[in-house]
Amino acid sequence: MHYHLLLTQRCNLACSYCGGTREAEHMEVEYPLEALRSFIAKDSEPVIAFYGGEPTLRVELMEEVMDTIKATYILHTNGTLLHRIKPGYLRRFHTILISIDGRREVTDAYRGRGVYDRIIRNARLARRHFHGDLIARMVASLRSDIYRDALHLAGLGIFDHVHWQLDFELFWDGGSEAAREWLRSYNAGITRLVRRWVEEMRSGRVLGFVPFIGVTRTLLTREPAKLRCGAGVDFFAISPSGEITLCPVTPEYGFMRVGSIFDTSPEELRNCTSPGEPCASCDLLWVCGGRCLFINLAKEWVGEQGYALICSTVRHLVNELSAALPEIEGLIEEGVISKEAFDYPEINNDCEVIP
Ligand code: SF4
Ligand code: SF4
Incomplete structure (x- = not known):
């Protein structure tokens, strides 16, 4: 199964559609790594995706997890601190997803001035050591031109794939004019x-x-x-407290909580909703x-x-x-x-x- 591991709720950016650091009861990983290891050991084909907040803010913890637990690894990052990961660990990722929203002016308008250039610099650096699937992951919102922005990213010669998701704020309360x-x-x-x-x-x-x-x-x-993301089927998120939720973006909602690494097994979770x-x-x-x-x-x-x-x-x-x-x-x-x-x-x- 596939697990999003939230290494921290902190983020070093404050993107307009997300807001950055999320105030939560449990901001950093609190469980002993042994508890995570023994939970994941019950899964024969685990995939672990590092997620946050911004997971590269906890790069030492990330490396410790990779040294302790046998799994297929994915990194989901804003790319600004990617240079902090040592080449030996970069090489071990199956997939790295970097959040970037398209052309420089669009990315910087959503994510902050200078972010586009930092991402591109780091993505090129990572490419020297990482030979897996490098995905540009866009949020498409009011400033985006999906034709120009997706083609721009595909044409950079850095990314293997380009994926995008619509900003959900667009639909809130029926959607504005x-x-x-x-x-x-x-x-x-x-x-x-x-x-x-x-x-x-x-x-x-x-x-x-x-x-x-x-x-x-x-x-x-x-x-x-x-369900393409797999939430509730074969995809779950592990919050910093060790609680398991149906998906990583909304751990604060009670109805999303389905177990914990301390007393739930992966097979109990599979196909739960x-x-x-x-x-x-x-x-x-x-x-x-x-x-x-x-x-x-x-x-x-x-x-x-x-x-x-x-x-x-x-x-x-x-x-x-x-x-x-x-x-x-x-x-x-x-x-x-x-x-x-x-x-x-x-x-x-x-x-x-x-x-
Ligand atoms: S399955 Fe149908 S109703 Fe559900 S999100 Fe897709 S298009 Fe909409
Ligand atoms: S349930 Fe929705 S928000 Fe959660 S991972 Fe799936 S698509 Fe994303």
Whole structure:
């Protein structure tokens, strides 16, 4: 199973859509490492993703965990302190996700002046030692132009993949007029980006846009998708107190708590919940997977209108990729691109596929 390990609630940035350091009862890891080791030892294929706050603020603890526990490792970081990780540890990661929102002006507007340059410098440095999957992970919000920002990141020659997620504040309380207007331009940007993606395929290149690859894989194989992030299925978060929650972003909500490393076993957690209505009877469930368990459980916060907005972006994405599918299938048949290009991700790598 896949575990997000929150090494700290502190962050060295204060991004506009997140706010940075989260005030919580338990800010730093309090449990003895032995308790974590014995919990994870009951899992035959553990994947541990370091998360926070900003996990690289606790780089010594991170290295101690890697020295103590046998697992596949993922790092989810804002990239500004990546240079603190020693090469020997960098090499051991399967995937590193770096939060970056696109062009310099967009990233710096959300994340702080000079952040873009620090990330790019550190990502290039890390590339010397890290040969796994380097993912640019964007938040798309009111200043983003998904076409330009995703293409910018894909064109840097640093990242293997680009993934994005919509800022959930856009949907809160049904979504503001500004959010609804921006979402129309976002959908238009997706249409352009899908066209550009297919255009590149004609010359044999499959650009690593995770939402496009993941959804196209489902459309090609017709294998029904489960909840893409895996929350409540095979993905859980371990908070600094040792409490286990359904997902890492909302440990403060009681309904998200499902156990603790002291008295719960991984197998007790597996498949403990799944999204209810409106996802359960949605015609797109087989390809969408349910988008976000947290929003599904707390749907009153986005309201019917906010939920409908989320679904309209999913529907648009699926429609655009379905329309492109015959040409993609043709290119596979002709051998211009390989079907294996869509066998991604090989493990749950912190990309929820559906933005
Ligand atoms: S499209 Fe909307 S209702 Fe349908 S499965 Fe996805 S999130 Fe749920
Ligand atoms: S998609 Fe939703 S439920 Fe899944 S990890 Fe993200 S916030 Fe949590």
